[in-house]
Amino acid sequence: MEREVRVRFAPSPTGPLHIGGVRTALYNYLLARKLGGKMLLRIEDTDQNRFVPGAEDYIRQSLEWCGIELDESPWNGGPHAPYRQSERKPMYMQYAQQLIDSGYAYYAFDTPEELDAMRARLTAAKVPNPQYNSITRAQMRNSLTLPAEEVKQLLESGEQYVIRLKVPRKEEVRFNDLIRGWVVVHSSSIDDKVLMKSDGMPTYHLANIVDDHLMEITHVIRGEEWLPSAPLHVLLYRYLGWESTMPQFAHLPLLLKPDGTGKLSKRDGDRLGFPVFPLEWHGKDAETGEPTVSSGYRESGYLPDAFINFLAFLGWNPGSQQELFTMPELIEAFSIERVSKSPARFDQNKVRWYNEQYLRAKPDSELAQYLSEALQTQGLEVPADKAEQIAALVKERATFPADLAKEAQLFFVRPTSYDEQVISKKWNAQVAGALAEFARELPAATDASPDAIKALLTQVLERQGIKIGQVLQALRVAVTGAAAGPDLMHIMSILGAQETAERIDAAIQQLPA
Ligand code: GLU
Secondary structure, eight states: OOOOOOEOOOOOOSSSHHHHHHHHHHHHHHHHHTOOOOOEEEEEEOOOOOOTTHHHHHHHHHHHHHOOSSBBBHHHHHHHHOOOOOGGGTTTHHHHHHHHHHHEEEEEOOOOHHHHHHHHHHHTTOSSOOOSSGGGGGGGTTTTTTTOOOOOOOHHHHHOOOOOOOOSSSSSSEEEEETOOOOOOOOGGGGOOOEEOTTTBBHHHHHHHHHHHTTTTTTEEGGGGGGHHHHHHHHHHHHHHHHGGOOOOEOOOOEEEETTBOOOGGTTTTTSSSOBBBBBBEEEETTTTOOOEBBBTTTTTHHHHHHHHHHSSSBBBSSOOOOOOOOHHHHHHGGGGOOSSSSSSHHHHHHHHHHHHHTTTSSHHHHHHHHHHHHHHHTOOOOHHHHHHHHHHGGOOSHHHHHHHHHHHTTTTTSSSOHHHHHHHHHHHHHHHHHHHHHHGGOSSSOHHHHHHHHHHHHHHHHHHHOHHHHHHHHHHHHHSSSSOSSSHHHHHOHHHHHHHHHHHHHHHSSOO
C-alpha cells in the first residue's frame, strides 16, 4: 500500500527564521498539498544553549503571514504530539540503548580536557581533520577500550558520559537524493557523532531520526547545509532497523547573496539593503547585548503572495514562461524534479518586481483603502471615489502600498518649486500666454473629464498656433512642480478645473516668462 505523504519543517528556535528557512517550509508545504499529504512542524530544541526566547512565536507568525498551513504542530497538535523535542526528551534514551545493545553505539567517558589533548596530538601529527572516529576511538576512554567491569562501575558511580555512534571504518554509505541523485560517502570521513549528551538530552542527529521515524515522515526536504549529515542519518536508520521506511531525502540548493559571493546568511541582516527575515525581528547584539532591530518583508511593505511567489522561484521553476503564481497555482505546478541543484542567487529587483505586480493587480477599491488610511495619518480626509481615482492613477508608479500616498501628495500640496530644467528649456512668454488662456477658459468647462480637458487644451493651442508638444512639459511643471509623473490629463481631471486653473495662474505669477 502506498504510504501517505508526510513531510515536516523542523526549525530550531535559535533566532528568527531566515528567508532560506521560509523557502524550505514552502517547498515542504507545496509537496504535501500537491500529493494530498500532511505538513508537520516540529520544533527541534534539544540544544538548550542556543535557545532564543520568542523565536518559536516568530516562526509561527511568519508561516501564518506567508499562508503556509500546518496539519500537525506544537500549536495545533496532532496524533504524534508533543511536537517539541524538549517535551519528547524521555523517548530518545531507549533508542540510544538499543544501539548500544546491538553494538552500534558505545559509552564515552572522555573529559573535555582529554578531548582537547586528543585533538592537539592529532594536529601535531599533521592529521588534517582531527576527529573522534573508528581509528582514534581506540586511544580514548570508552566502553570499547575499557574493561566491561570498569564501564559498569563508571556508569553506576554516576560518571558523566556521552553515547557515540560506532561508525564503521570502511564502508560506502549511499542514498538517492531526489534533487542530487546518488550520493556516495565513504564512512572513514564520518566521525563517531555524539547521540546522547551528558545531560541526557539527545543531539540533533538522534532526535531528528527517531522523530522522523515515529512521525512517519516520507520525505525530508531541507537545506543543502544538511547534506553532510545525511550519510550519518542513513547509518542511523540502518542500525535502528528502520531502513525500509527511511524517508526520501531532497537537499535544496543554497541561497546566495545577490553578487553570488557566498551564502545569504542571517548575519547579512540589513547590510545588503534588503530584509533577510519575513517579519521584523527584535533581537540583541551577540557581543554587546544591545537591542537590535532587523527589518522584515512584512513591515517593508511586501505582500505575502508576492513574497511567496518570489521565494518559490528561488531554486525551482515551472518549466514555462509563466512567472506569476498564486499559492494554489504553485501547488498545482510544483514538483521536486524541477528543483535545481545549483545555488539560487537572491535578486532584490526581482522581489520588488513581484511586489509591484501583486500590488497593481489588486482592485482599485482595495488600493484606495490603503491610500485613505495613509492619508488620514497626515490629517487628510479624501472621499472614497476620489481616493479610488487617485489610486488607479498612481499605482503604476508604486512598489509598496506606502508609495501610493507618496505619489498622491501632488493632489493635496500645491507645488512649492518648479523643475528648473524644464522651466529653463520650455517656459517662455508664448507658452505662458497660451497657458494663461487655457487657465481662463478651464473653470467654465462643464465637463472636467481627461478627454474634455485635452480637447479644450488642443483648441486653445490651435488658436494660438502652438503645437501641444511645446507646452505639455511646461504645463505639467506648472500644475505639479515635477518633470515626470502620472498621466497629466488625469491629474488635471482629478484636481478639477478650478484648482488646475489656480495652479497654472500661480506658476505664471512666479515664473519669469
Ligand atoms: N533542526 C534542523 C534545522 O534547524 C532541521 C534540519 C532537518 O530538516 O533535518 O534546520
